[in-house]
Amino acid sequence: MSDLAAYLGAAVLMALAAWAFAVELRGGRHPIRWAGLAFALLEGCSLALLAPGTVGLSHAGVDGLSVIALGDTVRTAALSFLMLLACLLNPRPARRRSPSGQAAIAVSVQVAMVLLFVAARPTLSADGNLVADPHGRWPLAARVALFAAYAVWALVELFIALLPQARLSPTGPLRWSVRLILAAVCVGVVWSLWSYDDIIRVLRYGRLDGSEDTVSNILGAVCATLVVAGALIGKWSVAFRATARWLRLCRCYLVMGPLWSALHQAMPQIGFPEGGRPLLAGRPAGIEFALYRRVIEILDGRLVLRAYQHPAVAAWLAQSPPDAALVEAATIATALENLRHGRRFAGSRESGAATIGDGGLAPTDLDAEVQWLSRVAWAFRRSPLIPELLERLRAEEG
Template sequence: MLDAARFYLPPLLVFWFFVVMLVNGEYRPRSPAQRAVCLGLLGLGTSLLVLTPAGYAFAARVSGVANIGRLIGHCTLLLVCWAGLAFVAWLTGTPAQARRRSRRAAWWLLAGAAVLTVLFVLAPVDVDDVRFATRYAGTPWVLEYWVAYVACLTPAIVTVMRETWRFARVTPDPVLRLGLRVVAAGGLCGLVYHVHKGLLFAAARFGFDYLHLGLVDMVVPLASNVFVFGGATIRWWAPRIGLTVLVAWVKRYRTYRWLRPLWLDLYRASPHIALQRPRGAHLDLLPDDLGLRLYRRVIEIRDGRVALQPYLDPAVAARARRNAARAGVRGQDGDAFVEATVLADALRAAARGRELTAEARVGVPGGGDLDSDTAFLVAVARAYRRLA
């Protein structure tokens, strides 16, 4: 049962996606990046299908070439790598740069496919066997074939992992961020599996000991395929299973908790700012209206700053800005550091009852709407926590 799931579940998932999404018209790729994703998924499904026992035997029977399914599956996986490189090229560069990088990657992977074909012809693998590694691990030219294959895959996988992870750090969409990180995790699993196989072939060829873990062969490639497919299609299936709502709730909850220490100190200095008295942090998980509570927390932090107006010292703000500039902290992070420093100083002054003798005029940084202002206050709260 586990073997059947490992072989047949991933290609069934991929082609089910194409039937539901593309044939029914629910999704039409409009941009080059979306077309690259579709091409990559088609290549992934083809590769997985031809490497199933039934697909493997069918390819050998139709072509008359033993183990041709192995070569077809690996060449279509190179197509998947090209699609991943094209996707990150269109995601991170200008159209001219993306076209240039895509062409360069295509030539590199086509050359790799040609080398694989030559080495496959040279290798004496005349008996068709889907358990290729078990039968042919020590056969001449098989190790060379695998080294060439991994040499083509590794730069592409590493590039896709690095770029998707980097883009995930800056995208504001939490679902897309999760999908990109899942794709990166799938790439890592694929890289681990192919390196493991290379070591297995090298051990059989040169006679050194290598711990062959069957669990790696069974679980890691399955995880890689499911992660890549799931991450690439997350924007479609996440709303259907409620994941989008869950991710949005988790994001609001984390924001709410990040703001708590700053809000609590402002409340202690000016209790009138709060609509309700503070409750235990563990009660924040209660299934009431988190959106309303987060909105109230942002408003109450702003009200707490207004209440501290007599204690806000422009000299402290100027000194904090100079310190931030010397440390290379600029932009929103610099503004957040200055605001946190000013608030911390004002809270200490309020606790001692020391108002400024002259009227203080400290600018009010923040966002232009509720979402951007909330993001700014989270940065302030983080800086405040570090200062505390």
């Protein structure tokens, strides 16, 4: 389980780094993106190096101590890039430190980590634990505390830098992107603080897990998943919006189907030539063309039906809850019935019959027209009042 979580987190972060690198090659270079790319790549490498399965390769001739030292060095470098990312993202210039200052801190931490590891002179046990003698316990514990403190510091700086953007992001997907990354930062803080129990263990028993334990690897995998989810939502928000629009148009097209079919069956002349109808499969623009043409055909049919609409439909529905779409649907249904029997009503418009847009809901653009006709079509097919109204009309005319 521990190995699976570690390697899964490593794979996710490395895939994110590879994708970000490909994006950078196609677009302009930006320091913030390069800092994030470096952090993802180095953190993924450290998860893979410090996984129990990697450290346990000593039986295959791999020096476990060297693997642990290398993994810690790579992970510390990842934190340095995370600190750089936090400083670049910080909206307050007063809190930003110079790149040279960041580099000095990063080098100092790396040197201190190496010196403390050398001073502790640990050995690697058969079960993959670092073992220090009584004189080496304090340097080894100080090394754990230094790394945890540096990690928490970097994560807090990143949280402070990102928090204002969670409120000020212009779109919903970008806000969710920042929120997911903030959640990843919180998980990262818990991940870093989890290592503080190792300090007591080192001071008491002189033993330290050479690799990450199961909880640490699970936290690392969760953190990596949140980072990737936040990055993808922010980058693919345009694609998500386009997909959501396409699905919405498909739904409207299907909802209008029964209304369009009824009008087209009664008045075939409203239909455009079939040769102009595009295939919908694999054509994002095809659904828009087909939907908007369906709207035009419905409106053409509605104009033809004006002479056949019954002037008393609105009055018949007066006792029902007011619904302009239902009134319009009932007007179309009764007009179709009158068309089939050749019954015209002179001056129906002037006598108060419903027309498209009555009730203050006149569409102002084509998208609003689509939404309005979708409501009308839904009422035309689903409302139980329309069959009752048609029965009343037949009884009155009979």
